[in-house]
C-alpha cells in the first residue's frame with residue numbers, strides 16, 4: 001500500500017477535527033491500519049490525525065477534512081467508545097480504576113502502568129492515538145480521585 005502524500009501541513013499547529021474543532025493528534029499509517037479496515041485507510045491521505053474528543057463521531061481525519069467515523073474504526077478507547085478499555089494494551093477499564101479507588105490502593109492502575117512501561121513501544125499500535133495509555137490512565141485516576149475526595153469532604 002503506497003499512500004499518497006496529499007500536501008504538507010504547512011502550519012506548525014496540528015489541524016482541527018472538521019467535526020468538533022479539537023486539535024488532531026498525528027498518527028502513523030501503522031496505527032491507522034490497526035484500527036481501520038484496509039478499504040477505509042485508503043480514503044485518508046498522509047498525514048492522518050486522531051480526534052481525541054470524547055463524544056465526537058470522527059475517529060480519524062486528514063488535512064483535506066476527510067474523515068473516518070468511530071463506527072468505522074475498531075479497538076478504540078474509552079471515552080470515545082464507552083464500552084472500550086481505558087488502556088487497550090493492558091485491558092484496564094474504568095471500572096478497574098473505580099475498584100482501586102474504593103479499595104484505597106491503586107493496585108490495578110499501578111499494574112497497568114508497569115505493564116505499559118515494560119511494553120514500551122508496542123503500546124502505540126494498540127492505542128488508537130498511537131500514544132502510550134499511561135497518561136490517560138493516570139489522568140482518569142487523578143480526576144476520579146480528586147472527585148471522590150471532594151465528595152467525601154462535602155459529606
Ligand SMILES: [Zn+2]
Nearest residue numbers: 017020051056
Ligand atoms: Zn472531532
